[in-house]
């Protein structure tokens with residue numbers, strides 16, 4: 107095990123060392139004999155496929171799960187970490203893949219929770235305000251302490267999570283897929299914060315699926331596959347191609363191959379659409395476009411510029427305040443009826459809108475489609491057929507573990523996403539609305555999903571793709587619309603799209619002005 | 621002295637008496653439900669408290685012994701509830717209902733065995749009951765217009781548990797919103813994972829909430845059998861536990877609104893008691909059963925129509941499971 111550390115090029119006492127960690131959940135072996143050494147004062151990346159066991163490993167370090175076997179050393183000394191409290195005392199902080207915030211609480215209350223400093227809150231509040239302001243200043247983490255967490259955008263919620271860890275004195279900070287929900291700008295901001303932390307001598311462990319990010323900010327990187335740690339590298343001595351191959355165990359095509367589109371009849375026509383959010387603020391303003399059969403229309407834009415509301419309106423979940431949405435020439439009334447008219451919808455926030463966490467995989471795999479003729483016999487669900495279908499999709503979308511009876515909550519983040527994608531893509535819609543198709547999924551799965559979307563297009567389906575990943579939009583879409591502040595800033599064919607021009611439009615700078 | 625004014629005062633006075641067990645039980649429910657444990661068992665815990673209070677008070681001749689026995693027994697029931705629903709992650713409602721049924725049967729059976737009075741425990745021993753307290757100067761200022769009667773008739777002359785229940789409301793509000801325990805309590809019912817990852821034991825928080833709830837339901841039970849009445853009777857809670865739960869929901873899990881809801885229900889009950897046997901023009905005497913149904917009808921109407929959207933603590937009803 108010491109040799110393992112040496113192989114990773116770690117020369118001084120590691121800030122954290124995990125030795126021989128094993129963990130299983132029932133029949134699922136999430137971690138097998140995992141070793142990991144993280145050098146003090148570095149940013150250490152961990153990559154691996156969905157379900158490889160990354161979150162599990164970090165939750166063991168944080169005391170959230172108990173390992174079946176293995177030891178944890180912090181600053182060279184063995185530590186018993188039996189609860190998050192032990193981990194916090196050992197100076198470990200963690201930002202979870204799914205945030206651990208109390209939504210109706212204010213930021214301050216969330217920060218205080220567990221660190222109140224006395225029976226009454228009074229004294230703690232005063233102290234917290236002072237200390238947190240200092241931390242905010244040192245690391246550029248601005249947050250309004252009195253805002254209610256529920257009302258904050260995810261990027262800010264994440265800052266609250268980081269603040270929480272720092273407020274409790276973490277010098278080792280674990281971040282589990284922090285950029286999955288961030289816009290590129292927010293991600294850049296986050297990386298500046300992480301670099302700041304490193305400069306101050308703190309240690310960061312970063313889990314991400316984006317190899318670009320690994321190359322950009324980490325010093326070392328470890329690769330997991332199937333519950334094992336399969337490789338350690340110095341970031342300067344590896345490449346995205348090598349990492350991709352190590353993760354998946356085969357060569358991965360990082361580019362999408364597709365021929366020219368052959369657009370046919372208009373399937374979706376949108377005219378003069380205005381959509382307001384829950385606070386009655388217009389978020390989509392006067393938007394018009396058409397999606398034809400056999401093409402992929404991409405909508406690019408920085409998150410929060412109305413794309414979510416647009417998707418919800420098109421799917422029939424949110425009523426537009428003005429304008430028209432025609433699906434095959436007839437208006438969309440509500441989500442259930444739209445679905446019956448062969449509209450598929452992969453919501454952006456799949457965990458909240460796409461799944462019932464306490465349902466099993468197979469139940470989730472038919473959710474919303476349970477009335478289809480093929481699933482019913484005399485008003486009863488044809489369970490056996492549904493389960494068989496679910497197993498087949500799990501196979502093709504590589505959902506792990508392939509257990510249709512597992513509850514959705516027990517799948518890893520990326521595998522939950524794959525389940526929703528399988529359901530919406532495989533029910534063969536005429537119009538597919540898809541938001542952030544590859545958020546949180548590993549590169550092997552990205553390759554598969556991209557190929558699947560292109561195949562659907564070639565089979566004559568209409569696809570509306572919303573993504574904040576500029577690269578994804580540029581490589582998949584046939585035409586690209588850019589949204590800014592609820593309006594369409596411009597349209598271009600994919601061939602003539604260039605990153606610089608799109609970037610300007612996304613920032614709200616039009617051609618005339620530029 | 622205006623006769624109508626006195627009538628109103630008397631009505632308010634009995635409202636207060638009837639509200640006391642509801643308030644205590646609703647606050648008990650507030651602790652447990654804010655922590656994420658549905659407390660359908662308020663009824664059984666209160667009944668258990670009433671039983672233990674009557675038995676202990678009668679045997680020792682001390683009302684306070686009765687009170688402590690009630691608290692002890694209700695806390696024991698709360699721990700059983702916790703063991704089933706927190707430690708063993710059983711269904712909170714099912715285990716709560718089981719407690720209700722068990723206590724409903726156990727109380728009269730034991731009472732029968734010990735006191736041989738057909739499931740009753742009469743509380744007749746000297747000093748075994750909480751007596752009304754006369755507040756200072758009540759008699760002296762009785763004759764002062766308006767304030768005098770209000771003080772002497774309405775505020776004075778209750779037993780100590782009534783005052784305790786009223787004082788408990790601001791105290792609970794303070795604990796809930798201003799103390800460390802309250803912060804953690806509110807958090808654990810909303811997002812147990814957040815509490816867990818903040819280094820706080822979810823199970824221990826929920827146990828503590830249930831214990832506090834046990835104490836409060838015990839007091840409520842003691843009030844029924846050794847303060848308001850002078851005996852333990854079969855099913856003497858008569859749905860007050862469920863009514864308290866309804867008041868809690870009506871008050872959206874907040875102390876002050878829950879108090880107001882309890883007062884409203886108690887008021888309906890007081891009116892109901894007054895209306896019995898009263899001749900109504902044209903209709904004649906309304907059947908007792910119809911009149912007795914008033915508080916329950918009111919509950920249904922309020923919960924169905926007027927509460928608006930009651931937003932329960934998000935994690936309520938779900939045992940906390942992080943790995944299967």
Ligand SMILES: Nc1ncnc2c1ncn2[C@@H]1O[C@H](COP(=O)(O)OP(=O)(O)OP(=O)(O)O)[C@@H](O)[C@H]1O
Pocket residue numbers: 131134135136154155156157158159160161162163203506507515516517518519520521546942943944
């Ligand atoms: N609470 C749980 N109960 C049961 N099984 C679980 C639980 N948490 C994780 N698993 C299983 O353990 C395996 C590893 O999951 P983990 O969340 O560690 O993966 P991951 O590497 O973080 O993947 P992703 O990139 O998708 O987040 C998966 O097969 C998952 O289904």
Ligand SMILES: [Mg+2]
Pocket residue numbers: 160161162203282518519520
């Ligand atoms: Mg994960």
